[in-house]
Amino acid sequence: MQTTRTLGATVATVALAAAVVLGGTTAASAAPKTYANCAAVQKVYSGGIAKKSVTYNTVKTKSGKVEHRALKGTVKKDDALYNANKKMDADKDGIACEKS
Numbered sequence: 001m002q003t004t005r006t007l008g009a010t011v012a013t014v015a016l017a018a019a020v021v022l023g024g025t026t027a028a029s030a031a032p033k034t035y036a037n038c039a040a041v042q043k044v045y046s047g048g049i050a051k052k053s054v055t056y057n058t059v060k061t062k063s064g065k066v067e068h069r070a071l072k073g074t075v076k077k078d079d080a081l082y083n084a085n086k087k088m089d090a091d092k093d094g095i096a097c098e099k100s
Contacts, residue, residue: 032084038097041085047073048097051082058093059100072099 035041041049054077056068075095082089082096089096 032078032081034084035088038088041088041097042073045074045076045097047071047075047099048095049076049078049082049085050095050098052077052079054094057095057098057100058091060091069100071095 035044038048050071054071057071059067059069061067075098082094085096087096
């Protein structure tokens with residue numbers, strides 16, 4: 001009787017561990033979404049997609065000065081998602097499709 005309980009617990013533990021490992025592998029290997037244009041990005045993230053380290057929007061004014069402005073809208077901070085869509089970061093400040 002003791003052997004049956006131990007074997008059952010071992011099988012359950014192995015099955016649970018396999019589910020966790022397989023589930024983690026599938027999620028980790030999923031590629032970040034690449035959007036067609038900024039309109040598509042802003043339907044999901046109204047403030048654009050930023051690198052995790054970005055805390056403000058860098059804007060060059062008409063007079064040539066550089067200003068740091070607060071982020072506007074819903075900004076998704078995700079390095080992998082930003083890298084997949086960085087072609088839409090026209091001013092190269094670490095935020096793709098931002099609102100200035």
